[in-house]
Amino acid sequence: xxxxxxxxxxxxxxxxxxxxxxxxxxxxxxxxxxxxxxxxxxxxxxxxxxxxxxxxxxxxxxxxxxxxxxxxxxxxxxxxxxxxxxxxxxxxxxxxxxxxxxxxxxxxxxxxxxxxxxxxxxxxxxxxxxxxxxxxxxxxxxxxxxxxxxxxxxxxxxxxxxxxxxxxxxxxxxxxxxxxxxxxxxxxxxxxxxxxxxxxxxxxxxxxxxxxxxxxxxxxxxxxxxxxxxxxxxxxxxxxxxxxxxxxxxxxxxxxxxxxxxxxxxxxxxxxxxxxxxxxxxxxxxxxxxxxxxxxxxxxxxxxxxxxxxxxxxxxxxxxxxxxxxxxxxxxxxxxxxxxxxxxxxxxxxxxxxxxxxxxxxxxxxxxxxxxxxxxxxxxxxxxxxxxxxxxxxxxxxxxxxxxxxxxxxxxxxxxxxxxxxxxxxxxxxxxxxxxxxxxxxxxxxxxxxxxxxxxxxxxxxxxxxxxxxxxxxxxxxxxxxxxxxxxxxxxxxxxxxxxxxxxxxxxxxxxxxxxxxxxxxxxxxxxxxxxxxxxxxxxxxxxxxxxxxxxxxxxxxxxxxxxxxxxxxxxxxxxxxxxxxxxxxxxxxxxxxxxxxxxxxxxxxxxxxxxxxxxxxxxxxxxxxxxxxxxxxxxxxxxxxxxxxxxxxxxxxxxxxxxxxxxxxxxxxxxxxxxxxxxxxxxxxxxxxxxxxxxxxxxxxxxxxxxxxxxxxxxxxxxxxxxxxxxxxx
Numbered sequence: 001x002x003x004x005x006x007x008x009x010x011x012x013x014x015x016x017x018x019x020x021x022x023x024x025x026x027x028x029x030x031x032x033x034x035x036x037x038x039x040x041x042x043x044x045x046x047x048x049x050x051x052x053x054x055x056x057x058x059x060x061x062x063x064x065x066x067x068x069x070x071x072x073x074x075x076x077x078x079x080x081x082x083x084x085x086x087x088x089x090x091x092x093x094x095x096x097x098x099x100x101x102x103x104x105x106x107x108x109x110x111x112x113x114x115x116x117x118x119x120x121x122x123x124x125x126x127x128x129x130x131x132x133x134x135x136x137x138x139x140x141x142x143x144x145x146x147x148x149x150x151x152x153x154x155x156x157x158x159x160x161x162x163x164x165x166x167x168x169x170x171x172x173x174x175x176x177x178x179x180x181x182x183x184x185x186x187x188x189x190x191x192x193x194x195x196x197x198x199x200x201x202x203x204x205x206x207x208x209x210x211x212x213x214x215x216x217x218x219x220x221x222x223x224x225x226x227x228x229x230x231x232x233x234x235x236x237x238x239x240x241x242x243x244x245x246x247x248x249x250x251x252x253x254x255x256x257x258x259x260x261x262x263x264x265x266x267x268x269x270x271x272x273x274x275x276x277x278x279x280x281x282x283x284x285x286x287x288x289x290x291x292x293x294x295x296x297x298x299x300x301x302x303x304x305x306x307x308x309x310x311x312x313x314x315x316x317x318x319x320x321x322x323x324x325x326x327x328x329x330x331x332x333x334x335x336x337x338x339x340x341x342x343x344x345x346x347x348x349x350x351x352x353x354x355x356x357x358x359x360x361x362x363x364x365x366x367x368x369x370x371x372x373x374x375x376x377x378x379x380x381x382x383x384x385x386x387x388x389x390x391x392x393x394x395x396x397x398x399x400x401x402x403x404x405x406x407x408x409x410x411x412x413x414x415x416x417x418x419x420x421x422x423x424x425x426x427x428x429x430x431x432x433x434x435x436x437x438x439x440x441x442x443x444x445x446x447x448x449x450x451x452x453x454x455x456x457x458x459x460x461x462x463x464x465x466x467x468x469x470x471x472x473x474x475x476x477x478x479x480x481x482x483x484x485x486x487x488x489x490x491x492x493x494x495x496x497x498x499x500x501x502x503x504x505x506x507x508x509x510x511x512x513x514x515x516x517x518x519x520x521x522x523x524x525x526x527x528x529x530x531x532x533x534x535x536x537x538x539x540x541x542x543x544x545x546x547x548x549x550x551x552x553x554x555x556x557x558x559x560x561x562x563x564x565x566x567x568x569x570x571x572x573x574x575x576x577x578x579x580x581x582x583x584x585x586x587x588x589x590x591x592x593x594x595x596x597x598x599x600x601x602x603x604x605x606x607x608x609x610x611x612x613x614x615x616x617x618x619x620x621x622x623x624x625x626x627x628x629x630x631x632x633x634x635x636x637x638x639x640x641x642x643x644x645x646x647x648x649x650x651x652x653x654x655x656x657x658x659x660x661x662x663x664x665x666x667x668x669x670x671x672x673x674x675x676x677x678x679x680x681x682x683x684x685x686x687x688x689x690x691x692x693x694x695x696x697x698x699x700x701x702x703x704x705x706x707x708x709x710x711x712x713x714x715x716x717x718x719x720x721x722x723x724x725x726x727x728x729x730x731x
Contacts, residue, residue, distance in 0.1 A: 012104055015047035016113040016134040016141075021280055023134055023141055024050040025115065030101045031077070032070030033117050033130060035165045038141070038228065040282050059247060069165040069251045071117075071130050072145060074098055082195060082241050082253055085128075085147070086159040094124035094155060111136055125151030130162075138295035139280070145273040149265035157263040161239065161255020162276055166228055170250060171218040173242050174285075176210040176535060181523035181556045183207045183504035184535030191215060191250065195243040199257050203236055203427075203463025203474045204501050205508045211238040212539055213252055214288065221615045222286045223655055229281075229288040230254055231539055233510035234274035236478035259472035277509055285538065286655065290610050293541035296512060303496075303516050308603050309543050310341035310387060311596050312576035314456070317524065317555050319580065321348035321355055323369045327582070329380050334581040336384035338589055339596035343381045344389035344456055349374065351402070357424045360396045361403030363442035378451050387453035389498075390446065394439045395459050395481060396425045403438075410435040412477060414467040422461030430480035431468050440487060447492045456519065457485070459501040485514045498546065504532070507540065517544050517574055524550025524578055525557040526569040527710065530622045530641050533573065534613055542626065543607035547573030549592070551580065561710055563588060564672035567595050568637045568712035572606055572624060575599050591671035598668065602635055602716075612636070612656050620644040620709070627656035631694070631719065634663075638704055638713040648678070651701030654717070657694030661719045665690040665702065668714040678706035691720070 014033070016023040024047045026036035036050040056066060067077040072084035076096035088095040099119035106115045114133035120126070127148040134141050143162045149155040171191050175198065178185040189196070200209035211234065216227035230252050232238055237257040244250040254276045263271055277295065281287035296302055303309055313335040319327060323345075332343050351366045353359040365373050374390075381388045397404050397411060399419070404411065404426070412429035413419060419426060430436045446452065459481075466473045485497065497515040499506050503522035512518070518540065521532045529547065536545055547570040553560050570576070575596070581589060599606070606626050614623040614636070620643060625636030638652055657663065667685065682703040684690045692702075697717070704713060 012101065013048060013051055014104060014106055014115045014117075015042070015044055016115060016132065017041055017047075018113065018134050018136040018139045021134065021139040021141075022047060023132070025071075025117070025132065026051045026054075027101055027117070028068065032068060032072055032074060032099055032119065033101075034068045034070045038164070038166070038278075038280055039226070062247070066247075069163055069249055071132070071143065071162050071164075072099070072128065073163045073251070073253070081243050081245055081251070082163075083159060084161055084163050084253060087155055087157040089151065089153050089155055091153070094126065094151075097121040097124040097126050099126075099128050120150075125149065126155065135295055135298070137298055139291045140295040141278045143276045143278070146270055147265070148270040149267055152267055154267070155265045156261065157265060157271055158258060158260070159239075159255070160258070160271060160273055161253050162273065163251045163253040164228075164230060164276070164278065165249065165251045166215055168248055168250065169217050169226065170215040170228060172216055172220065174214040174216070175240075176212055178207050178210070178535075180207050180502055180505075181521055181525075182528055182532065183507075183521050184210065184532050184538075186535050186538070190218070191242060191244055193244050193246065195241055198240045200238045201257060202505075203466055203477065204459060205235050205238070205506045205511070207503070207505045209238070209240075211240050211254060211508065213240055213242055213254070214285065214538070215242065215252065216285070221284050222613055223284040223615065225284050227281045227285050227288050228252075228278065229292065229538075230276055230278045231292070231509060232274055232276055233508055233513070234478070235481070235506050235508055235511045237474050256475065259474060262472040262475055274510060286610075286612060289538050292539055293611060296509070296541060296544070299513065301516070303543055303607075305604060305608060308600075309574040309607055311339060311599065312342045312344055312389070312548075312574070313340045313581075314344045314346055314548065314576055314578045316346035316391075317551055317578045317580070318582075319348070321353065323348045323366075325370065325377055328377055331580065331582055332377070332381050332384060332386070334589065335577070336386055338577070338581065338593040339600065340386060340577065342387040342389055342454060344391065344454065345374075345377070346391040346456065347393075349390070358398050358400035360393055360398040360425050361401045361428065363392065363394070363439070363446065374450050382451060388451060389454035389456060390450075390452050391456040391458060392443060392446075393458040393460060394443055394484065395428055395430060396461070397428050398425050407435070412463065412466045412468065412473060414465040417465060420464040422464070425461055427461065427463055427466065427477070429468055429473070429477070430484060431473060431476040436480055436484055440484060443488060444491055447488070447495055452495060454496040454498065456498045456500055457515070459506055461502075482510070482514065489514060504536070507536070512540070512544065517546050519546040520573070523554070523556040524548050524566075525554040525559055526550075526561045526565045527559070527641050528557065529569040530639055533569070534622060534624060537611050537613065537624070541607070542573045542611060545573035546576060547571075548576035548578040550578050562672045563591060564670045565639065565710050565712050567592075567671050568639055568714060571595070571599055571714065572626065572635075572637060574607075588671070594669070595671060605633060605635060609634075610656055612654075614652065614655055616652075617650055618644055618646065621649060623652055625715075631656070631658035631661060633719060634717040636715045636717075638715060640707045640709055640711055643709050648706060649704050651703050653699070653701035654694075654697045657698055657717070658719065659693070659695035659698070661694050662691050663694060663697060663717040663719050665692065666716045666718070668716050670712060670714050677708060681705050
């Protein structure tokens with residue numbers, strides 16, 4: 001169904017709706033549309049009253065007409081906060097455009113309710129399209145903007161980003177910080193007066209300034225409170241703003257961070273913003289996560305039940321750069337014995353790559369290490385029933401490489417200044433068509449000549465002075481990376497790609513539009529992973545969360561952990577092993593084989609259910625798990641990550657279960673002993689069978705034992721017969 005509205009001077013109201021969510025866009029006097037309401041579902045009559053009920057009075061000592069928090073905030077209308085558009089023509093004209101609405105087109109299908117709002121500023125010769133779509137299957141809203149230069153001179157764009165107005169009871173912010181090996185760290189703060197601004201200039205999504213923000217009623221939890229979440233689908237520089245105005249209004253603004261002079265629109269040319277994805281929940285943070293997860297799961301290429309996530313072994317922390325075919329062959333054999341399904345050869349396989357100082361860019365198999373190429377190793381891996389994957393870093397070049405010696409001009413930098421190295425490497429200018437075509441040909445040749453099922457696509461340094469043709473080139477570089485991946489996927493549609501950027505430095509909805517996995521962090525430290533994966537899961541589902549069982553001593557922290565907590569921390573995600581199994585004992589390999597088999601048994605639940613992070617009063621405890629969509633079963637990891645202040649831990653109150661359904665509770669076996677430090681165990685642990693209704697498990701909970709720090713339980717809850725099925729969650 002399509003509705004059209006012609007232009008004019010009057011206002012307009014558009015109601016977008018899904019089964020659980022409504023968004024009402026309101027435009028007064030033919031100007032910029034604004035979010036008048038975003039919350040639980042309304043009928044059309046109620047939506048029609050939003051403009052009336054939400055109409056604001058005029059305060060003293062203010063403009064006679066209050067500037068709206070439009071989807072593009074306009075300083076030209078007197079908006080005193082962060083503008084959504086800023087730019088100018090060479091003469092200085094057009095610095096503060098004011099748009100008028102031309103037409104509104106609404107398109108409604110079974111999958112999407114969408115509106116495109118077209119506006120123009122005849123004096124600045126600019127046209128603007130505001131595109132808002134509500135996915136009816138996931139309740140996720142998508143907002144994108146397009147700006148077109150209709151004038152006869154160039155238009156410089158300094159800022160271009162949408163704003164979402166939120167109600168005043170959104171009083172608390174949850175944002176993400178972090179660093180290398182400690183990504184996705186949630187941070188809470190009061191949404192105070194003024195603007196909270198996070199600007200990322202690293203040229204990749206970043207470890208420390210992730211372009212996402214959640215706002216909610218003060219004290220919102222996993223299961224209580226109104227929560228609005230927004231995340232930017234963009235893998236380059238970004239800018240996130242949470243602003244509270246002196247008149248009580250507030251908005252979130254997410255968009256690209258554009259460097260000076262980076263975007264200059266020639267006459268007739270356009271710029272599109274990255275898509276902002278948003279989800280609302282009336283019942284806490286968990287439902288926002290579920291809606292984001294369902295949105296990503298709804299994409300056609302997303303790995304679903306027909307493509308179970310293969311258990312992996314990655315060779316990096318097993319052999320590093322020491323590539324001896326006989327060792328790798330033995331390692332592959334050990335991997336197959338424990339149930340691994342994909343063997344990934346990491347860094348060190350290509351020409352002259354013996355350490356991290358050389359050879360990036362020379363994507364040819366090293367004949368000194370592999371005199372017969374990769375085929376003998378691949379054939380061995382395939383004969384064992386496993387897929388073969390390969391690590392690449394196509395966007396980088398070492399100065400000590402054949403490629404750089406031949407083409408030093410292909411480096412992305414300002415050649416008037418000294419080279420700025422990072423990890424002994426430079427960035428290749430992929431917006432240079434010759435450089436991009438060369439890399440495309442090399443990676444294409446590897447995939448054509450070898451039976452490769454997956455690529456681990458790495459990107460290991462920030463962009464510094466990324467200059468192309470004398471102008472800032474970060475945006476062009478990001479678009480060129482997308483184009484390179486897209487072309488490789490077109491040529492090799494069956495090859496999966498893992499997004500890695502020094503771990504989780506490139507994790508966003510847009511890179512996931514062309515990849516199937518995110519390497520969550522370079523840290524396999526079991527305790528760090530508990531924190532990292534909790535934050536990661538707020539945006540991304542577990543089947544794209546690369547989570548590996550590392551060696552006994554962590555490569556990044558030096559901490560030693562037993563196999564039980566290492567296994568528990570990896571179990572829920574896309575499971576992998578990053579450990580030299582040739583050094584593991586026979587007993588350890590047997591335990592890993594049992595764990596891998598257990599993971600495979602529950603894989604459909606883990607990678608298809610609703611993720612749950614349980615609220616706990618004890619900061620020494622982290623509980624996460626998955627509940628089946630039909631509430632028929634659930635699986636939770638109870639991890640004691642530190643020493644508690646209390647001598648006896650409090651009960652675990654589960655979430656997401658069917659209240660009237662009866663669940664059988666099973667303590668599944670993890671590797672190694674669970675050392676109960678109490679005089680006696682909890683009553684349920686001594687019983688042959690424990691069954692309880694979901695309501696009691698959510699209200700009273702289950703008492704865990706007194707456990708050592710850095711240990712875990714794996715708890716499975718299985719419902720009884722179908723007639724016991726009770727009420728189900730609607731999130």
